[in-house]
Amino acid sequence: MNNFLRCMAIAALAAPLAWPAHAAPVNQNLPPQVVKALKANKIETNALSVVMLPLNAKGAPTFVNADVSVNPASTMKLVTTYAALELLGPSHQWKTEFYADGPLVDGTLNGNLYLKGGGDPKLNMEKLWLLLRDLRANGVRKVTGDLVLDRSHFIQPELPIFNDDGGDQNKPFLVGPDSLLVNLKALRFIVRNDAGKVSVAVEPPIANVKIDNRVKPLPAAKCPGWPDVLFNPVRDADSVTVVVSGKLAAGCRSQTYLSLLDHPNYAAGAVRAIWQELGGSILGQDRVAQVPEDARLLARAFSPDLVEIIRDINKYSNNTMARQLFLSLGAEFRNEADGDDSKAAQRVIRQWLAKKGLISPHLVIENGSGLSRAERVSARELASLLQAAWRSPYAAEFISSMPLAAVDGTMRKRLRNTEVAGKAHIKTGTLNTVRAIAGYSRDGDGNTWAVVAILNHPRPWGASSILDQVLVSLHNQRHADTAQR
Template identity: 40%
Template sequence: MRIKQTFLRLAAALLLAHLAMAARAAELPAAFTDALRQAGIPLDHVAVVVQPLDAATALVSHNADAAMNPASVMKLVTSYAALHQLGPRFSWPTEVWADGPVRDGVLEGDLIVKGYGDPSLTLERVWLLQRELRAHGIRHIRGNLLLDTSHFELPPLDPGAFDGEPLALYNAAPGALVANFNATTLRLKPEGDSLQIVPEIALPGVTMRAEVVLTSAAGCNGWKETVTPAIPDPTRRELVLSGQYPRGCGEQALSLNLFEPAATFDFIFRGLWAESGGTLAGQTLPGMAPASPPLLRVESPPLTDALTSLNKYSNNLMTRNLFLTLGAARFGPPATLDKGHRAVRATLDAQGIATDKLVLENGAGLSRIERISARSLSQLLQAAYASPLFSEFESALPIVAIDGTLKRRFNGSPLVGNAHLKTGTLRDVSALAGYVYSARGRRIAFVMLVNHEHAKRALDAQQQLLEWVWHDLPAAVAPQP
């Protein structure tokens, strides 16, 4: 009898769970659920919240409290925290000291550079920094180049740990002193029967070898997939390119994450300095900035510019540096990952955004362990909309079929130009979150997270749901008074 009662209770519980799932699924449009079914993605691996911003309750809430991997949609969390904690005008400094007298254009001592995590120190901005040095009378440096990276305190990071692609730019490690997004750009040039590798910035001490077969294949699309870069021996600075390269491609650029940030900064600084006729006689060494005021201090563009770059183009390094900056700004330097975690969580808690399902690793979504619920993301989108900084937050997001990571998505759809959405893609993850402007002129917060081995097949389902939100959103959803 007890066994029978237990079985009946279990059957009843399963039936209730099934009915509850069916009730939730009934809220979803048929075209959307059909697309998921065709993609082989079960509904319990999908979370959706559709919230009209003029209504008191969500139109659709499915699996809203499930802890899901959002991939790069996590950048919304870091961006929101940064706007509220740092403010839109925040900028990162880079400071320079001359440790010695300057006579007749010669610095008789060391040049010291301290970084504070500026993620937008491009080649052009390094060149401008050097131009200011020359304006201070420095043309030649007889001492060493000392790099102070003490503003960040990070454990050893393996750039290949995430997916075995250590040379991919999206795996570039964060750093207090990062130049050009840690990218080393190589020009590939077919000459005769071989492929020549020419770095854009001189790389003294680095050997480059091409073991590439030149082919007569028509077209040039996909050439990067046929060329494989590798550093066979981590103890040696030797890059080997193997594979095939279509001769018809002509000259192409290949940007790689070859070195740790301080080494890349060194190559770029020395290369640009030499190009302008300067000399630097000494070595590049770790150093500490003096307590005296710097010779010069250059500021990055404002935070709003950084948010546009990191969201529209999903720049992981910029987001990771911003995440660390939040920790240092709130709890004092040096910046650590733990301080970044606590700073983001504190901001969300203060704004009433649920953090019970939040798991942070680097704030960029380049992670297998980061988690958040669709409900929390929807709350964040609603809080951002109610904020005086909403314009800055929304304008940083890709516009459907117009720019950023959505430039080639949903073309020919009525969504074109009518949604600002952050994308997120990893193996087994496909995510979208942001704002849709409906045909009825309403603004809708939209969150859709897919965690499943077939997540890459979710694109049609995403479009079906987005178009339903834009097109067929029931007018009966009551707006708030």
């Protein structure tokens, strides 16, 4: 028996069961309003897995299709973020550094400038600008050598490219992780019609992103919610040209985000754009290599704390940042047998779960974000994780990272004008055939429950309202029970 299986076996024998036999009666039926909503949307009840566990008061837990292996979509981010909180710590930070391999004389670096990535999930343009300002404050004005990117922090896995609908691969939410991830690799295109003159700008202004403006100006009119402006990227060997076409009325604007460059070209282009604005120059080429051992540190920037990172991941379901965090777990704890940081992260998370007595035979983690067709879990396993997190020293940080119903994040437009508004911290999940929620919600007595509801169905249209009804029914059912007592 290998060490992992031995650890799982010992934990299974030693740890108490999450729901012992002498616990309160178990409810195995869906709330009537949920059943009604399923029928209204012509979805079978066996497509929905639901677990509701009382956390700070007595009550009958609900288990419906609780042990079915399902795709959790982005609720998988709860596994990654909770593991990171306990394994890396809430104050964990990532660093990004500039190094030099030559002397600095009168503002001129006679050598190469190295930018070493540390896997920062939130190295945005503001942070990069501040880092370059620090480089300038340390005396650098001109670099005679190359701009060298060190992307060696992660050992990247070879994973299948995910595209749920077979559509535009330039969507920012499909951006993969990288040791040197800059600004989530997003380009923002802004189209404006000012008094009949149409302009197109791109941020950041990377030199090898060119604009072919073919937008036709229209007379002033009410600005539509979805302007008739199209963005068509055309790539060649050294650059990408974005053909912008369509029509735009005077006084109106349109914007979109695209990911058009690979990680090295984006990072180098962003550095050069900001450095030029700061009055600096880099005379050499862009290339990828590791920082030499004898290189000299010039400037360093730290990321926000992990607590802020997981808030961005869970509130806004940021896939790229979740994948960065997942690989960061692997990079932090990898050993020679892992092969890559994805396998290392999988091993570390499973060992961590086993030590907590959370044996999860259905759990399959591919990239830690839920943007995957391979990832699996059961509703019972995810609810067990939420139950354990409730008892964690970092419970407050974990819970507050999730969207607040009807208030913010991916739940800001849901459950408005209901009694659940502002009373549930819920992570959402959406794929073409998946709708999911998982988190914490209050009943009518103000008690907190762990709630997981995952629907896997070929046509999950209207399923978000079904899952919302799970939360509403939980609140109303507890209120009804109180009235009967």
